[in-house]
Amino acid sequence: MQRIPPSRIRKLRTLSHCNEPAVFKAEGKPDEATNLIDLASNDYLGLSRHPTVIQAVKETIVVDGVGAGSSRLITGSRPIHKSLEEALAQWLNRERVLLFPSGFQANLAAVLSLTQRQTPVLADRLIHHSLLMGVKTSGAQLKRFAHNDLNDLEIKLKQALEKHPNQHPLVMTESLFSMEGTSPSLEAMANLCQLHKARLLVDEAHALGVMGSKGRGLGYGIKDPLIMITGTFGKAFGSGGAFIATNKEIGEQIIQSSGAFRYTTALAPPLAAAALAALKLIKLNPNWGIELYHQGEHWRSQLEAQGWLRPPGYGPILSLVVGSDEKALELQNHLEKAGLLSMAIRPPTVPEGTARLRIVLHKTLPTSTLEKLLDALRGR
Numbered sequence: 321m322q323r324i325p326p327s328r329i330r331k332l333r334t335l336s337h338c339n340e341p342a343v344f345k346a347e348g349k350p351d352e353a354t355n356l357i358d359l360a361s362n363d364y365l366g367l368s369r370h371p372t373v374i375q376a377v378k379e380t381i382v383v384d385g386v387g388a389g390s391s392r393l394i395t396g397s398r399p400i401h402k403s404l405e406e407a408l409a410q411w412l413n414r415e416r417v418l419l420f421p422s423g424f425q426a427n428l429a430a431v432l433s434l435t436q437r438q439t440p441v442l443a444d445r446l447i448h449h450s451l452l453m454g455v456k457t458s459g460a461q462l463k464r465f466a467h468n469d470l471n472d473l474e475i476k477l478k479q480a481l482e483k484h485p486n487q488h489p490l491v492m493t494e495s496l497f498s499m500e501g502t503s504p505s506l507e508a509m510a511n512l513c514q515l516h517k518a519r520l521l522v523d524e525a526h527a528l529g530v531m532g533s534k535g536r537g538l539g540y541g542i543k544d545p546l547i548m549i550t551g552t553f554g555k556a557f558g559s560g561g562a563f564i565a566t567n568k569e570i571g572e573q574i575i576q577s578s579g580a581f582r583y584t585t586a587l588a589p590p591l592a593a594a595a596l597a598a599l600k601l602i603k604l605n606p607n608w609g610i611e612l613y614h615q616g617e618h619w620r621s622q623l624e625a626q627g628w629l630r631p632p633g634y635g636p637i638l639s640l641v642v643g644s645d646e647k648a649l650e651l652q653n654h655l656e657k658a659g660l661l662s663m664a665i666r667p668p669t670v671p672e673g674t675a676r677l678r679i680v681l682h683k684t685l686p687t688s689t690l691e692k693l694l695d696a697l698r699g700r
């Protein structure tokens with residue numbers, strides 16, 4: 321790793337206002353993690369503490385132990401891994417699903433499996449860091465297009481093809497941007513990719529379980545050129561670990577050649593069991609995403625009625641952009657005094673001058689939460 325001078329580390333600390341990661345103590349119930357109502361975590365469906373999920377973890381620990389003990393290709397594969405991969409593949413209607421210990425790692429593997437040095441990659445300007453690291457590692461030719469802007473994407477696609485006429489560019493986006501709450505028009509993006517012989521990779525980390533038909537993400541039902549999606553169990557699924565869903569051929573290529581898949585300890589079996597239990601619950605409750613959508617619309621309208629800019633998008637992430645870092649922090653502290661946990665998001669996580677309060681909806685919120693929030697925000 322490149323050595324960073326102490327003065328730069330001090331500067332980064334000031335920029336991110338972070339000395340050490342904050343520690344939140346959990347005492348059994350979702351609302352008690354901080355004695356504050358949780359409007360901050362990505363546990364959208366409250367599955368991290370769902371009794372069925374916890375029970376599945378307990379049963380699997382007894383049978384399979386805590387850790388897998390080695391990589392998938394040595395002795396780390398368990399029946400629970402296969403069951404989860406097959407269940408996800410069927411649910412998402414994709415030929416092959418492969419599990420990874422984290423979404424960061426799945427994204428690295430995804431980009432590396434689809435690019436080489438000369439591949440033009442067009443990424444949304446606000447794409448997740450892990451996908452950018454994938455491009456950096458592969459050495460591919462990165463260009464960024466303006467956030468969710470299909471006109472800009474088309475211009476950049478044409479430029480890329482002029483420069484590299486024999487290549488199939490890779491376009492990368494997310495289906496729900498975690499700091500904005502926004503989503504691209506994936507159908508239109510896929511059509512554009514088709515027109516320009518590009519392939520599309522979509523990170524569904526925040527949408528899976530809560531958006532798209534029956535929670536199956538916004539890429540569900542879109543086939544070629546959407547050749548791969550990535551998802552993580554760390555958000556709506558309430559646990560940890562991740563996956564790539566793709567076609568048979570690319571799946572086989574990843575198994576045979578991806579270091580990020582081959583040379584890492586397999587996803588801990590209890591986490592695989594948690595994800596499978598969460599998946600079963602999501603399948604049994606196809607209305608959960610729709611309920612969150614209606615809740616989100618109601619919250620957006622109420623915030624707008626109070627004079628805030630309507631938070632964009634239609635998912636469970638509501639972003640109140642306030643501009644200055646101080647204002648965002650002040651709002652966070654003020655809400656905390658009112659019993660609500662919502663995080664101020666500041667540069668470098670978001671662009672300079674766009675600090676914001678990130679309000680995250682959960683299925684399990686007490687009914688009085690919106691009133692509390694509006695009371696606390698009144699006059700601010």
Ligand SMILES: Cc1ncc(COP(=O)(O)O)c(C=O)c1O
Pocket residue numbers: 422423424425427448450494498523525526552553554561562
């Ligand atoms: C869009 C997006 N992709 C990937 C990741 C990484 O997922 P994981 O937390 O499983 O490493 C995250 C979250 O941290 C994310 O927000």
